[in-house]
Amino acid sequence: xxxxxxxxxxxxxxxxxxxxxxxxxxxxxxxxxxxxxxxxxxxxxxxxxxxxxxxxxxxxxxxxxxxxxxxxxxxxxxxxxxxxxxxxxxxxx
Numbered sequence: 001x002x003x004x005x006x007x008x009x010x011x012x013x014x015x016x017x018x019x020x021x022x023x024x025x026x027x028x029x030x031x032x033x034x035x036x037x038x039x040x041x042x043x044x045x046x047x048x049x050x051x052x053x054x055x056x057x058x059x060x061x062x063x064x065x066x067x068x069x070x071x072x073x074x075x076x077x078x079x080x081x082x083x084x085x086x087x088x089x090x091x092x093x
Contacts, residue, residue, distance in 0.1 A: 030093040043080030
């Protein structure tokens with residue numbers, strides 16, 4: 001289950017997701033490297049990782065077809081209904 005600390009985040013500008021409430025952020029340490037997960041006020045989670053990460057290459061395989069890519073924020077957004085499923089799959093890397 002996803003739990004983390006709260007941090008205030010606001011995305012602004014055309015084409016950016018707009019989440020005005022608090023967002024929790026967690027670093028998921030896998031055997032292949034770090035994956036960062038943000039808990040958005042909408043119930044979605046945002047997933048991203050360091051550029052060139054081995055964990056990221058495998059994470060894309062898990063996320064494709066289950067999440068949406070946002071090129072401006074360079075993150076994957078997972079719907080609230082799939083958040084626990086995706087989190088467990090990423091934690092198994």
